Amino acid sequence: MNILLTGGTGYIGSHTAVVLAEAGHQVVLLDNLANSQAGVAQRLGALIGQTPPLEVVDVLDTVRVRMVLRHYRIEAVVHFAGLKAVGESVAQPLTYYHNNVAGTVSLLQAMQAEGVRQLVFSSSATVYGQPQYLPLDEDHPTGATNPYGRTKLHIEHMLQDLAASDPSWRIAILRYFNPVGAHPSGLIGEDPNGIPNNLMPYIARVAAGRLPHLNVWGDDYPTPDGTGVRDYIHVMDLAEGHRAALDHLARSPQPCEVFNLGTGQGTSVLQMVRAFEQASGQRVPYRIAARRPGDVAACWADPAKAQRVLGWRATRDVHDMCASAWAYVRASAASAALVA
Numbered sequence: 001m002n003i004l005l006t007g008g009t010g011y012i013g014s015h016t017a018v019v020l021a022e023a024g025h026q027v028v029l030l031d032n033l034a035n036s037q038a039g040v041a042q043r044l045g046a047l048i049g050q051t052p053p054l055e056v057v058d059v060l061d062t063v064r065v066r067m068v069l070r071h072y073r074i075e076a077v078v079h080f081a082g083l084k085a086v087g088e089s090v091a092q093p094l095t096y097y098h099n100n101v102a103g104t105v106s107l108l109q110a111m112q113a114e115g116v117r118q119l120v121f122s123s124s125a126t127v128y129g130q131p132q133y134l135p136l137d138e139d140h141p142t143g144a145t146n147p148y149g150r151t152k153l154h155i156e157h158m159l160q161d162l163a164a165s166d167p168s169w170r171i172a173i174l175r176y177f178n179p180v181g182a183h184p185s186g187l188i189g190e191d192p193n194g195i196p197n198n199l200m201p202y203i204a205r206v207a208a209g210r211l212p213h214l215n216v217w218g219d220d221y222p223t224p225d226g227t228g229v230r231d232y233i234h235v236m237d238l239a240e241g242h243r244a245a246l247d248h249l250a251r252s253p254q255p256c257e258v259f260n261l262g263t264g265q266g267t268s269v270l271q272m273v274r275a276f277e278q279a280s281g282q283r284v285p286y287r288i289a290a291r292r293p294g295d296v297a298a299c300w301a302d303p304a305k306a307q308r309v310l311g312w313r314a315t316r317d318v319h320d321m322c323a324s325a326w327a328y329v330r331a332s333a334a335s336a337a338l339v340a
Helices: 011-022 040-048 062-071 086-091 093-114 147-165 199-207 235-249 269-280 304-310 318-339
Strands: 002-006 026-031 054-056 076-079 118-124 170-176 178-180 214-217 232-234 256-261 286-289
Touching: 002 011, 011 026, 011 040, 011 076, 011 235, 026 062, 062 093, 076 093, 076 235, 086 093, 086 147, 093 118, 093 147, 118 147, 118 235, 147 170, 147 256, 170 235, 178 199, 178 235, 199 214, 199 269, 199 318, 214 269, 232 235, 232 318, 235 256, 235 304, 256 304, 269 318
Parallel strands: 002 026, 002 076, 026 054, 076 118, 118 170, 170 256, 178 232, 214 286
Antiparallel strands: none
């Protein structure tokens, strides 16, 4: 199929582009480059044999999105584009609602106008809020605790309403847990602008000497070592989940379905630090700091539905996650040194 990836030069979008291209699909990238680089398209070209088209367009621009859909004869869309920092969403809620919710409305209007009815949406486990039981399955009550999570939940409701109004739509909502790691080539990975908000890129920069230490937010949670426990999933497993979801849409009788994408296992912050030290051979100094408001003690997925319905499961372990992230950091440093 001809598939449009919104946010296609971003972390998860770029890895999904590789997996989809390797499966024989034609991918088109659409991104406003707010938190990614145009050069990612060239790196994707080195991985898949040809540089995918990159349209520098904001999803809020409905007219231009329509033009892209029409020009490339797009048959399905994977919607990654969105702001995703929890703390920033608390400080700038209007920016998040405008970009994430209004941006999705714009994309859906463009798709509807051009007759494109297949969509995979990048959602988040943050829609579950404070866990009432573990592991989290898709029937767990939702109740996001911050503006970022609420934008994802609003979009989910909107997609469900759209599918109920027009059963010709085929929509898969994928609730990610904690994506980490990088492509085994080291050519693409997670390299956010500024100070990272997520654990793995922060650990990687500390290991590389680019940041002095890691702040561990709380060591008094009711977990085995007192630090927060999360379900970390390798980004390549996540990318393969999108391929499985697209394959499923072509044969699904349901207009809209929700799937967790996670490993089903929890890893604490300190366990991840030790795993990264083993994979990299570098020390990762850390300091214990006060808990952050809104953080939960533990959160991990029940991925049984994705395995049963999509035929997908995560296969890479924590060592694979850390080793690939470190390989990406080293490759990026070597590339920067060559340029310098």
